[in-house]
Amino acid sequence: DAGVIQSPRHEVTEMGQEVTLRCKPISGHDYLFWYRQTMMRGLELLIYFNNNVPIDDSGMPEDRFSAKMPNASFSTLKIQPSEPRDSAVYFCASSGLAETQYFGPGTRLLVL
């Protein structure tokens, strides 16, 4: 299995620009999670989906962040407009029947 796939791996953008992060979960997994990791706050759960439906988005920082899962094999996390404080590593993870989560390699975002 290819594992969880994320793209891009690195993103550098300027403040105010729109950023879209992409994730392909492991085939057959019906849960998908978006996390943000920073030195100051550690690993934060932003949102998670079950069968493409958002279950808990309480970790989404503000309205500038949105996430979608149009089908079982694809999800996006969008930041619009981006700000320097959004600079972080964003991880996508998926899980199946068990609660064990499998992580992608992450997208390193730098907002200048």
Add this chain to the structure above:
Amino acid sequence: GEDVEQSLFLSVREGDSSVINCTYTDSSSTYLYWYKQEPGAGLQLLTYIFSNMDMKQDQRLTVLLNKKDKHLSLRIADTQTGDSAIYFCAEVGNAGNNRKLIWGLGTSLAVNP
């Protein structure tokens, strides 16, 4: 509320044993996890233990669970430089359909030659 705590740093010499400790608060957790994150990489599942177990051994790794004290530990025998990484403890959140994992801040393990 739910919380997972870990010490932030641990330094050991190559060949020694490493013990990384974790405390958690949710006594209803079914699984407790250890993940490893190498520099510049994602989190990799290292091992897990079911809540009805006291110990689990997997090659150089030994996980001990003390449910009474809500304490979890990860012992790495014969620690190697390749074990240098951040180790995260996590517990499953509240029961039911909640699939959230509650994460510690991670313990940075430095292995000195």
